[in-house]
Amino acid sequence: MSHLLLIAIGPVQDFIASARRTRDLWFGSWLLSELAKAAAKSIYQAKGNLIFPYPTNPAQDLAPESAFNVPNKILAKVEGDIKKIADTAKQALEQRLNQIRDGAFDQVKGTFYDEQAADQIAALVEFNWVALPLGTDYAKTREQLEHLMAARKNTRNFSEVTWGTNAPKSSIDGERESVIDEKYYPPAGMANTSPEYAKIVARLYRDYGINVGERLSGVDMLKRHGQKGIDSRFPSTSHMAAIPMFNFLNKYDEANANISLIDPWNRYINFFNTNSTLIKYIDNERTPKSQKNFGNIDGSLLFAERFNDTLEGNDLSDAQNALEAFYTALGVKKRPIPYYAILHADGDAMGSVINNQEVIEKHQEISKALAKFADNKRDINPLNDSEERSVATIVAKHQGALVYSGGDDVLAFLPLHTALECADALAKRFQTLLSNFKDKTDRSPTLSVGIAIVHHLEPLSDALDLARAAEKKAKGFVGKNALAINLSKRGGADRIIVGSWIESKYSFYNRLKKLIEWHQTDQIPLGFAFELHDLSIRLKDLPANIFHAEAKRIIERKHTSNGIKVSSAIATELLAMINDLVPETLTQAHIMIQQFADEVIIAEFIADAQKLANGN
Known part of the structure; x- marks a missing residue:
């Protein structure tokens, strides 16, 4: 009898996000994909028909360290002993985890509690599976299977922790104990200016790859020292x-x-x-x-x-x-702008579109399209048609570093001057690939993107929270299919703006591009944005037409930084943007006035990075 088998591998968000360095984050994402890939390969070798993910060349795509990314959920049609297939998949996952663990431990020059570290790593992975007879209604069976998986995850297995000690906790996740003996750290009271202190610091760095304040668990050691083939570095x-x-x-x-x-x-x-x-x-x-x-x-x-x-x-x-x-x-007076961007994207309406597929083959077509989008192979040949580009290629083209792309989920680091264009390219590519698939309301999947602009010294965990907040803001926009940008300046309040990807003359993305262009040529003053923002806070109960009049007054009397009045053409277009964003019938107009003011401020921030990158 045929069964649908659904496997969920975790933990995902907590495990990936518990990282102090970008390299830890990137390796944690890659590790989970490798483990899921090993499980998917085991199912394929058991003659299972993989539905999600759907590798077009399983022997190559499911090989260790291939560019094919496998998400943490695996769906397949299988025949025979379901429990045996699931147990074998779990064994394959554990075997791959042990291989990566052993490779990581071999990279550590110093001694540590390796057995305790191995126990911590063994307890890391959550492997849950459920199965149902397929029958004749694929869509209904798959829906029941998802409900069953949710129930399975709520039925937790508890076992005794074998690796607990009174050692200090990990400085990365705060959960597991450090596996590096405290005797290798500077003793309390030692002056940090002494030669002996410097030697200890150097030894910690040489033997463990850590700073003096870091405490690593076995899982942290796996992330810090695990090897991804010949490519095991990641930009900061x-x-x-x-x-x-x-x-x-x-x-x-x-x-x-x-x-x-x-x-x-x-x-x-x-x-x-x-x-x-x-x-x-x-x-x-x-x-x-x-x-x-x-x-x-x-x-x-x-x-x-x-x-x-x-x-x-x-x-x-x-x-x-x-x-x-x-x-x-x-003789260069320019200095680097100390901000970069984190891009976090997620597909819209994916669940409803998948639920609308009545046969396995249609679901596999969606999986194939998602795999093409998320492909980790990079091709930045300018002669290649952009419609053929994958996430990895698009991010590389924009000088970014891809952390993870699996299905409809993307996480990447980008320089500030290319982040906006990269987000646009990803959203268009995603929509193109998924345009033939519809839900019951005839809607195709779209991509909502969150961008966080963050100081390079901001703790990585905080920076990731800002990116997730931006992505959540985009997903919460009416109709989704949106872009949100979260600017977090040191010493200032966070500013977050959001708008739809839907094209129009004064659409959100087009507005930002125009504002950036004007800032690059110093044709609009930044001061009027701060005045508008202040006005929206002080006089928030004003009707829209009063805000329009005040905006006109502010713009007409402002001068750019080089002392030139705003041209009548640009002033007219700025007011047209405000009128389009804040129609006179709008209630609580101050909210959208505040949004426009923040758009001008964020656009200036991006324009500065683009001017620098262009050699100006």
Whole structure:
């Protein structure tokens, strides 16, 4: 008899999000995909018919370390002993986990409680499965199966924790105990300026890849030291923030034939390479995102404040002086903008569209389209039609770093100057691939995108919360199919704006592009946005027509930063944007006036990054 088998693998969000470094986040996402892939391969080898995910070339796609991403849910049509198939899939998952664990532990030079670490990792994965006879109504059986899985997840299995100790908790997730003996850390009261303290710090970094304040559990060790084939580095948040500056320096070098950045840059890097206490520091500050003229050096080396994390005393001041000497030698007054973007996207109406598929083959077609969208292979050949691009290719084209793409779920880091265009390209690609699939209301899936603009030194967990808040704002927009941007400036209030992807002359995305263009050419003053924002707070009960009149008055008397009045053409278009966004019949007009003011402010922020990246 044929059965539908549904497997859910966890934990997902908590496990992925518990990361202090981008590399930990990226590896945790990849690890879960690898484990799900091993389970999916086991089902395929048992002659199961995979429905979601749907690999077009199973032997290649389900191989370890392939570019094919497998989400944490697996749906298949299977024959025979259901329990045996599910148990074998779980064994395959555990075997793959042990392989990755052993590879990670081999990378650790120092001693640690490896048995306790292995126990913590073994207890990490949640593997739940349910099955039902298929019958003749696929859609109804699948719906029942989802309800059954929800009930299964609420029926928890509890077992005794075998690895609990009185050791300090992990500094990453705060749940599991550290597996590194405290004797390897500086004793209480030791001066952090002493030579012995410096030796201990260097040994912690050399043997465990950690800073003095970090405590790692076995799961943290797995993330920190696990290997993803030959590609086991990931750019930092600082590198993402530095990319516009890298672009500026490259263009500056091309435009100034009598000044080369190569020699000053090499002198700066040689400062680290010839300093015995700093060689290991620069070895860690490398990234697969190589930059022209700069090699694979991470962009954190362009920020003096980043040295505060791991350097102290003379090393700190010497490194900061060396960086300033590099900028001075070039005669460059520009400095990196210390902000980057996190993009978090999720499909809309996916559940209702899948529920509307009455046969397995139609569901497999959706899975195939999602796999094509989420493909981790990168192709940035400009001759390739953009309609053929995958998530990985789109993110790479925009100089970003993809953390995860599985099904309709995307998480990526991006430099500030490309984040908006990348979001637009992803939304269009998703809608194109899924346009042939409808729900009962004749709606096709769309992609809602949240972008968080965050300071590069913001704790990663907080930055991810901001990205999730933006994605939630987009998903909560009327009709979904939306973009939300959350700007979190240090020392200022967060600003979040949201609007639909639906095209019109003054649609949200088109409005932002136009505002950015005007900011780049210094044709609109930023001051009027702050006045509008202040007005919306102080006089929130005003009707829309009064806000229109006040906006006109503010715009007409404002001057740009170079002392020029706003042109009548631009003033007219700004007012048209406000009138379109805030019709006179709108109640609580102050909310949308505030939105427009924040759009102007955020657009200026993005425009500054684009000007820098363009060499201006």
